[in-house]
Amino acid sequence: MTSPDKASQETITGVRVWVPGKLFSFTCTRPTGFRFTAGQFARLGVNNTLVIAGEPDVIWRAYSMVSGPYDEHLEFFSIVVPDGAFTSHLSRLKVGDPIWVDKTNFGFLTTARFESGKHLWLLGSGTGLAPFLSILLDPDTWNKFETIVLVHSARTVEELVYQDQIQQFTGHPLMSELVPNLAERFRYIPVVTREKAPNCLNERITTLLANGELSEVTGLTLDKADSRFMICGNPEMVTDLRNTLKIMGFSPARRNTPGEVAVENYW
Ligand SMILES: Cc1cc2nc3c(=O)[nH]c(=O)nc-3n(C[C@H](O)[C@H](O)[C@H](O)COP(=O)(O)OP(=O)(O)OC[C@H]3O[C@@H](n4cnc5c(N)ncnc54)[C@H](O)[C@@H]3O)c2cc1C
Ligand SMILES: NC(=O)c1ccc[n+]([C@@H]2O[C@H](COP(=O)([O-])OP(=O)(O)OC[C@H]3O[C@@H](n4cnc5c(N)ncnc54)[C@H](OP(=O)(O)O)[C@@H]3O)[C@@H](O)[C@H]2O)c1
Numbered sequence: 001m002t003s004p005d006k007a008s009q010e011t012i013t014g015v016r017v018w019v020p021g022k023l024f025s026f027t028c029t030r031p032t033g034f035r036f037t038a039g040q041f042a043r044l045g046v047n048n049t050l051v052i053a054g055e056p057d058v059i060w061r062a063y064s065m066v067s068g069p070y071d072e073h074l075e076f077f078s079i080v081v082p083d084g085a086f087t088s089h090l091s092r093l094k095v096g097d098p099i100w101v102d103k104t105n106f107g108f109l110t111t112a113r114f115e116s117g118k119h120l121w122l123l124g125s126g127t128g129l130a131p132f133l134s135i136l137l138d139p140d141t142w143n144k145f146e147t148i149v150l151v152h153s154a155r156t157v158e159e160l161v162y163q164d165q166i167q168q169f170t171g172h173p174l175m176s177e178l179v180p181n182l183a184e185r186f187r188y189i190p191v192v193t194r195e196k197a198p199n200c201l202n203e204r205i206t207t208l209l210a211n212g213e214l215s216e217v218t219g220l221t222l223d224k225a226d227s228r229f230m231i232c233g234n235p236e237m238v239t240d241l242r243n244t245l246k247i248m249g250f251s252p253a254r255r256n257t258p259g260e261v262a263v264e265n266y267w
Contacts, residue, residue: 068137128233
């Protein structure tokens, strides 16, 4: 039994399929009193209705919030892992179905990791886009940084999800009111690596950083005083990017050790 002290049963309020059988997003009601910092993740639980052997009655996984800290609902973006214990259940959920949300928030992929900095680079692969959408929706991020660059790398164009929200972000009713000069301060760089795609860069983020292309297309110089990096998604991408940035002179931001790079691995 899942204890109501630790977790709250919420209700799915919307589902959006981006790529059938592969990528989808959903919204659910927000537990009363559930607070989080943009970039954090929740632990979500689904009832093991498929009775997957060896799995508990409620299967739990970490999920980054896509929604902003002030949104009424919670939103999440998910992959469908073939035969994955959690996503086999999650991808079947419909509006009105229950989902468990742990009442505690988790995670350190937040801008609190940085003491200073002017330009924030959000580098995500695949579903690693999720926490960055929440970070963009937090007015505090914009108070802290002058410019924010969102780089999302996907294998194919159809996996470049949330295009409508990102393209229209600078016209977001609340954010455009709260954030001065939002349009000049936000840059979105879509990257597609396994097919030709117009208006996208076509090489891995590691290559684009090392060869100076990201700096060139954004018009931003990369340096220790001003640049801060958050990386999320595929662990190999996280490791390779961290190493690329290390060679360029950037170091991890650790507790008690200021740095320029904060990361989160999804598996
Ligand atoms: C801090 C944190 C935050 C996370 N946030 C998200 C999120 O916002 N959205 C999300 O879809 N997943 C997220 N994940 C991954 C998520 O917790 C589960 O791993 C995922 O739901 C798959 O669960 P599963 O039981 O179906 O498969 P699992 O048994 O958990 O995973 C099986 C395999 O699937 C692959 N895999 C797992 N997750 C992903 C992924 N996201 N993208 C591509 N391949 C994957 C890996 O190869 C993994 O070994 C997060 C993980 C962590 C640690
Ligand atoms: N998306 C799919 O169609 C699909 C299908 C079946 C299984 N899966 C499995 O799902 C997992 C992740 O899938 P995903 O869709 O999120 O794709 P992913 O493999 O994480 O790729 C997403 C983006 O990250 C880039 N990337 C991956 N490794 C990198 C690295 N080391 N350095 C720099 N960039 C890197 C990819 O470039 P590259 O294209 O150059 O790798 C791609 O642009 C994998 O385990 C995969 O086997 C995915």
